[in-house]
Amino acid sequence: MQKWEQIQGVYIHTPFCLQKCLYCDFASYAGADTETMEKYVDAVCSEIMMRSNEVTIADQATLYFGGGTPSLLSEKLLAKLVEALQKNGCWLQPAEATIEVNPGTADLDKLRFFKDLGFDRISFGVQSLNDAELRAVGRIHTANEALDAITMAEKAGFTRVSADLIYGLPEQSLQTLKTSLQNLTAAGLQHLSVYGLTIEKNTPLAGMLDKGKVELPDEDCQLAMYELVQEYLEAQGLHRYEISNYAVSGQESRHNLVYWHYLPYLSFGSSACSFNGSQRFTATDSVTDYIESIQSGKSCGGFEDLTKEMQLSEYLFMGLRTTVGIDLIETEQRFGCDVMLEFGVELEKFIRGNLVFCDIEHRRMRLTEQGMRFSNEIFEIFVK
């Protein structure tokens, strides 16, 4: 069986947070009580039981608990989820099992518990190591708490620890960004996901910007920040392996590579999205609707059939997010498409402009470093 015919990654969504960050438009909610969390976890366990036997799951499928804030769930609820995954063949010998942790919810006992449960990788939502920046976007933790959480994770026995960082934050300067990067690499992190702040409509931050209550770094400064991230992390031995992701070799997130390689994955929980190679299933983002539909045995979401053209274009722009790019032979095997024949005319100007590199000898295509900055413009050619 080809790897694109069986589930390579399993995701569990936790839609709860202690407090909503001002920039966040994810499907996550603050203020849920214990009863709601219990009902939600029961529903996810039932969904695991109902849907896992419809697919073939690879022995070493990766596991990822994301959110929201999975670390907000009690030990009892997390153990219940892990048990349901194990009993239903979704957690065999995972190649990697990651849990996202908000540093404001971490303590040593909890982190040790995650390790005992079988997680071998932690992804901390740090975002910044500057208190003024953290406050400006409503994060629940301080810079020191984030650094303490990283130290505690090591004490708890985690050797694979990642952090998310944002550039372009209110109050942020090139220097404070550099300090955050320095402190994170000095703390021994071998994986970082670094995103530019995007202002999503209808978030409190968008409203504050409209009213002139906050200011963002100007465009030149944001470009300098983008360049600083790459230069600094490369110099520290964290190579860029995807548009927003950097790692010491061997520390790349295998779970995220499942998405970028356009391989099938199975997800459980509200708003979670699954992909079986030709269809996408998206669950409702309402926690109440999700619980009710599972309790009454109904489907908690809808399927979208992806045409061959849609699959090909998604495969191309997901694969080209990685610095190794795509294998043109595999593309032909999987989709029956010769990329250069199909898109050669449109690609030509990007190849001439040194934004796309086509390695004819090794039959690979990738974006150049310059091309990564203009990825959205390049990806448009694949959407027919």
Ligand code: SF4
């Ligand atoms: S912790 Fe993450 S998911 Fe929760 S509100 Fe903040 S950014 Fe959103």
